[in-house]
Amino acid sequence: MFYPPENRLGTFMDKAAFQETIQARRKRQRRRQALVSLTALFILVTAWLVGYFNTRSGPNLESxxxxxxxxxxxxxxxxxxxxxxxxxxxxxxxxxxxxxxxxxxxxxxxxxxxxxxxxxxxxxxxxxxxxxxxxxxxxxxxxxxxxxxxxxxxxxxxxxxxxxxxxxxxxxxxxxxxxxxxxxxxxxxxxxxxIEGAVIPPDNQPINFGVPEVTLLALFIVSFFLHRVHGRSPLKKYGRWVVMATGVIVLGFVLNKPFTLANVISLLAGYIPDWRNNLYWFLLLGGIVLVTSIQGKNPYCSWFCPFGATQEFLGSLTGAKPYQPRQLYSKLQWLQRGLAFTAIVLGLALRQPGAASYEPFGTLFNLEGSWPQWVVLVLVLFGSLVIYRPFCNYLCPLDPVVGYIGEVRHWVKDLWAKRKNAAQPTSSTTS
Amino acid sequence: MGKEEKRGAADKQHYVLIGYVAICVMMIFATLFLAFTADVPTVQATETATRTRSAVQLTLDADYATIAPTPTRSGS
Known part of the structure; x- marks a missing residue:
């Protein structure tokens, strides 16, 4: 049953007028999104080029x-x-x-x-x-x-x-x-x-495949399969806690190797480390992209990000709940995207991915950080006792970045479905 | 609790959240500012007891400013 909504003047709209308004609004929204995306892309490309031309010449070696x-x-x-x-x-x-x-x-x-x-x-x-x-x-x-x-x-x-x-x-x-x-x-x-007659040893560096790499692979595999378990089974519940605890202890406190914005900016800038020494880097980035593309859900953030898990552990002590009031949360998400975007643009333009990484991960796990990072850390840890994962929900730059992979996945899936649907009537008429 | 009171409490929570996020955002901008303006002195390790000499003469025809670091063998 269709109930016509009231318009701004308080009078009832008929169904056709209502649908027209909705369509016009969607059209405006799509146009706005396209404009924002194009502007963002233009700024990113400009930042990349600025960084590229600024760092083309090496440092002055004289001194x-x-x-x-x-x-x-x-x-x-x-x-x-x-x-x-x-x-x-x-x-x-x-x-x-x-x-x-x-x-x-x-x-x-x-x-x-x-x-x-x-x-x-x-x-x-x-x-x-x-x-x-x-x-x-x-x-x-x-x-x-x-x-x-x-x-x-x-x-x-x-x-x-x-x-x-x-x-x-x-x-x-x-x-x-x-x-x-x-x-x-x-x-x-x-x-x-x-040096004449110098015998130079061959550069056969060993491939670094040890505890960090094995742990990371195990976390990806376990979280991937547990995520596919339907319903609220105890296996999924307790398995997730084990995965989160492993993330906090091993990836956080022992190795201090969480996924950071610096990893993303380095990749965008084309700074790829030697795979033999940094297999962990490739497994981390590759694993996130691969599992998010297959599963549609980012396994890292919700399962074994050491900082996210720390917040969740703290929240579980007091029963902290997510606080996402609809309209305000939508604005805060734009703020989160804006922060991530600003940091990426600065990191690319100045070619300093390490400096752009503002997350207080190292402050918690390695006790290293500037004073504002300590303030953020304290605010986030105390905030976690009241709100479910405040840093992940309002501030983390990686959520919008990894969310973008999910968006691309949806887009490809929609495109594929549209093509399939377009092909179906033709085949039915011919048969 | 009346409707007005509930709305007032919700508004208050909204303002607390906005204030909380605003402080964090300010601190994040301060973090970025400090990180990008950090003057990390180049560090060096040298063999001890080097004799002091007069200022080094660099050959005049060499353009030291444009000698870029050599690329890595790994291709990066």
């Missing part, structure tokens, strides 16, 4: 070369990127004092460029970071842990690999890996270009 080859009287730049340092003795004769070269590798937030200075035999005299895009608070950990000093006096013939002759810094593993890779690359390139 750094003197730091890694401090004894040199004259430094000559070769065309292959090799710097040769000379010293002059009292008789005025020049001898080679050492070499320097830049090596780069992709870290957590993007490329890390290392300048390495060696003596004439290829033994490392000094290393210095000349460019990076890591999260500042995390990158400082390397210096505090005296990570760089491990490389001094090592040579091109050494493994220079984390877990072998170099100790990584817990909580900044990706950065440690990239620094080691950059130094290894530079010192071996020096040996290859300048």
């Amino acid at each position: 750094y070369i003197a730091q890694v080859l401090p004894e040199a009287d004259r430094i000559d730049a070769g065309s292959s990127g090799l710097f040769t340092a000379y010293v002059t003795n009292d008789a005025g004769e020049e001898t080679i004092a050492g070499y320097a070269m830049v090596g780069t590798a992709t870290g957590y937030g993007g490329p890390i460029a290392m300048l390495v200075g060696t003596d004439p035999n290829g033994s490392i005299l000094a290393v210095t970071v000349i460019q990076h895009a890591e999260t500042p608070n995390f990158f400082r950990q390397l210096e505090r842990a005296r990570f760089y000093e491990q490389f001094v006096s090592t040579s091109y013939g050494d493994a220079l690999t984390l877990g072998d002759d170099i100790d990584g810094v817990s909580g900044a593993t990706l950065s440690s890996e990239a620094v080691a890779q950059g130094i290894r690359q530079a010192v071996r390139a020096i040996a290859s270009d300048a």
Whole structure:
């Protein structure tokens, strides 16, 4: 039975007028959405291009070369990127004092460029970071842990690999890996270009497949199958709690390797790390995209995101419920999307994915963060006692990003269904 | 509880939520500002006891500003 609604003047509308109003409203909405999407795409592409052209040229090496080859009287730049340092003795004769070269590798937030200075035999005299895009608070950990000093006096013939002759810094593993890779690359390139008869070990880095990778795969598989269990079975309920607890303990406190906005921006900027050292990165991103595309639901956020699970555990203590008043929540969701979008645009334009990642994940799991991140963390943890997952619902930048994969999935599915429907009448008439 | 009172309580909850989110958003902008303006000094590790010399002479014909870092072997 159709009940005609009242219009603004308080009089009743007939059915046709009502449907016309609805259609006109939908049309306006679609037009508005298309305009917003196009504007957003234009801004993203502009930010990408700005970042690309700003970082095309490398850093000015002049000041750094003197730091890694401090004894040199004259430094000559070769065309292959090799710097040769000379010293002059009292008789005025020049001898080679050492070499320097830049090596780069992709870290957590993007490329890390290392300048390495060696003596004439290829033994490392000094290393210095000349460019990076890591999260500042995390990158400082390397210096505090005296990570760089491990490389001094090592040579091109050494493994220079984390877990072998170099100790990584817990909580900044990706950065440690990239620094080691950059130094290894530079010192071996020096040996290859300048040292006659140098025997350079093959670059057969082992594939990192250990506890983090196995845990991540297990979490994806278990959450995928438990999600398919229908109804409110105890298996699903308790299984989810086990998955969430594993996420908090292993991905959060032990490994501190949650999925962050920096991962997304790095991918958009084209900063892909070496797969052998960072298999975890590929499994995490690939797993989220794959499972969300198949299942239509993002497994990471609702099941094993360590920060989301922490909020849910806290909320379960007090019985916190979701608070999503219809109209207000819709506006807050736009605010959440706006925050994520702003951070992505800044991260791309300035090519600093690590700095754009504003989530307080590392603040909780590694006790590292700026003071505003500590304030957000405290507000979120206390808020979790009252509202169900406040950070996930109102602030997390990853929810809109991963939600976008779901949108694309819906769009493809709708398109497929439309094509199928369009094809059906033709086949029925011909048969 | 009357209809008016219920509405008043709901409005109050709305304002508390708006205030809560507003503070968090301000802190997030402060986080972004601090992160993007952070001056992380380049760090270095050097072999100790290097002798002091006069200022290094860089060859004049080399354009040091344009020497970009070499690409990684992994293709990234």
